[in-house]
Structure formats: C-alpha cells, structure tokens
Amino acid sequence: MSPKTLYDKIWDAHVVHESDDGTCLLYIDRHLVHEVTSPQAFEGLRMAGRTVRAPEKTIAVPDHNVPTDPTRLQGIRDEMSRIQVDTLRQNAKDFGVEMYDVDDVRQGIVHIIGPEQGWTQPGMTIVCGDSHTATHGAFGALAHGIGTSEVEHVLATQTLIQKKSKNMLVRVEGELAPGVTAKDITLTIIGRTGTAGGTGHVIEYAGSAIRALSMEGRMTVCNMAIEGGARAGLIAPDEKTYAYVKGRPHAPSDADWDKAVEYWESLKSDEGAQYDRIVEIDASEIAPVVTWGTSPEDVLPITAAVPSPDDFAGGKVAAAKRSLDYMGLTPGQKLSDIEIDTVFIGSCTNGRIEDLREVAKIMEGRRVKDGIRAMIVPGSGLVRAMAEEEGIAAKLQEAGFEWRMAGCSMCLGMNPDQLSPGERCASTSNRNFEGRQGYKGRTHLMSPAMAAAAAVTGRLTDVRDLA
C-alpha cells in the first residue's frame, strides 16, 4: 500500500460512494449549526417533509447575532438578530436537535464549544455552515466549512458531496522566540503564502513548533487555514490531543476510550507520504506580527514600517493603495507609532482560556490606557466561568477591560459590538476586511499578547518592549 497522508486516511475512512469523475459522498460525523446559515436549510427540510437524519450528531448554538451584554437575557432588541435566534430555537425544537441557548453556560462561539464539549474528536469529519470550521482540524479531524444548501444536505442525509483536495504540508520547525505565539505563526504563514496559497489544498501543519503548541494554540493555527485559502487545516493528534478530549461530556469513556485512542494513534501521515506542496518555516525567525492592510496576508513584524504601494507588483499595487487609504496609513510610518482606539480580545481564533490567561499575564501591574475602549469577550460561557474562577476576570476588569458574555462579538459587525467609522482596533480576530468590524472600521490583526500591549500604550506595540 502506498503511504498516505493524514488527510488521505480520514478521507478514505469516510467515503460512502465515489463517482467516475471523482466526486465523493462523505459520511459526516458531526454537524455544528449556528443561527446565520441554517434557517433556509431547516426550511428546506420542512418543505420537503424530511427529518434530521442524525440529530444526535448535530448541535445548535447561537453565536454571531447575540449581544454580549446581560440584557440579551431579556430578549434581543435588534429585530433581524432576534428572528434568527428565535428561528434556530424553533428549528432545534422541531427537529430534535440539542441547542445551547443564550442562558446556557455551554453557549459560545460554535468553534469553541465543539472541542470544549468533546463533540470534536480526532479522525472525525466535521462540518458547519461557517468558514472557520477549519479550527477543529487541530484535533486531527477533517473539518469543512459548508454553504447553506450543503447544510440542508447534511441535515437530511448526514453526508456531504465533495471532491478530494490536494495535500499541502506546512512544516514549522524550531523554537519560538519569547513574545511569539500561535497567532504569529498562523499570520506569518499567510503573510508568506498569501490568501490564495492554500487554494484547492488541505493543509497539514507539522514540525516541532506545532507539536510544542497547546491545543488552544493549535486551534488558533488551524482556525486561519481558511484565510490562507485552504479547504481545511489539520494537525495530527498526539498525547496533548487525547488529554484535552478525555473526560469531556461527549468524549468516549471506559472501553470506548481505549478503542478510540488505539484508532487515533494511526492518524499520522505515513513515512514517505506525498504532498502536492510543501512550505517550510523556521520558527526562530517568526516575530510578533500585526496586519497593516485589509487582507490577512498584509502581515509585517511589529518592528517594520507601513509599506508603500511601490513595494508591490502587478494588481497588488492598486490593492495596497486602496488598503492604505482605507486604513488611514502613510507609507514609511512606523507600525509601532499607529495609535488605536479600541482593543478586542475574543473570537474563535483567540477567545479561549489560554488567550485570556496570556492577556492577564501581560496586564499584571499594568492598566488599559485612559481613553482606550478595551473589551474581552470569552469564547464560551465556560471560558468566562473558568476565567472568573481563576480570578482573571476580576484582574482584567480592574485593569480597565470590559468583561462580556460569550459570542462572536466584534469579530464581525452582526451584533451591537461594532467599531464606528474611522475607529482603529487592535483585534485578536481573523479577518481585517473593509467594514468587517463595523462600517469604515479599521482592523489590525494580532495575538492576544500584542493586543494587550496595545491596550497598555494606546498604539500598536511590540510586547517585548513593554517596560
């Protein structure tokens, strides 16, 4: 048998049928559903008189539209958002799908609660009507973002029609320098390969720097695979993965656990497996980075200066000009001189407990600069509860942060947490597109540590320089 990649193995284990043109029907192990991309899918089922094929493998949670202040418990004021969340509630009830509602401590961003509740496990196929489903790949699960018509197909059949992607390997070897985190790794990769670098591929992240990351860090890396153009991101499971999954509400237990681990042990790319593309990165060369433009590939070390359109070629010249204009930046300006108005810590990229601990560590003995709006939005009710129990929440509030309830929040402008026109934000989220965080809002992507440093000084700041 020829050597297989991790992607090949999970793929092969889930093919139900293959057509002559290579189109496959894949069995889906887990289906995560949120309020934005599911209403028409459930409506389609209803009109066709169908049921949900495997409600026990389906879980619903509202996250994008929910306000993150406690008033949401009295009902959502915005009509569109209220209708979407009410519709999810009704659909979950009608079709027998479990839902973590806004008053449930398990509620949170769909990609945070999947792993947290043990729904996400190695070797599984996982889908969600959301592009950042790639996050779950950190467990060695094949996790695809899908569209609403596919959501309907999966609800009805528990299968997905897919063509196999190519294999891409991103190997990050060596040790990270102090102040450099998983977010810097994933942004640096996209800076290097571009937002189209992974097109048509599933990326497997490997190498000693990836192995050294916690599960939280690995989720941060896989979360942004989609920003690098890939169909999914994957990391082979290991002892850290098993330790994270073990004991979670939906994880296998007792004899099932042993059987599961035995299978998970086989989920590694074989020696000699072929990749269509290989990218190698030296971890020791990665710096704390920020984005300067309106694409996640616009990445530079914080020690650099704002580029000039002349630094680019082809279509990128005009794109850079437009970006700089939108971002209100001048070529040659030092990145660390850029003043910010807002700091957002949260999202499915960096809203986990480890991220909040990192921020708390940086804020030790420091305060949010006067006049800066800084908010922390835990990725789930459980992350929030854990941070409160550990005393992190109180410390961060004392340091000047707002402490919110779980949701996508300011990661995208679908709920009340938004930037005003022209406002500039140091953000731990994953997209810096025009208007992403609010009309004419300006986003700089970075790690939680770097966002905390920006909160202290009121400008983009090298976390290594904090006095």
Ligand SMILES: CC(C)[C@H](C(=O)O)[C@@H](O)C(=O)O
């Ligand atoms: C609203 C949803 C469909 C969207 C996605 O697919 O990613 C959102 O989560 C995002 O991050 O832009």
Ligand code: SF4
């Ligand atoms: S936190 Fe942001 S990126 Fe993640 S699912 Fe929500 S809107 Fe999408």
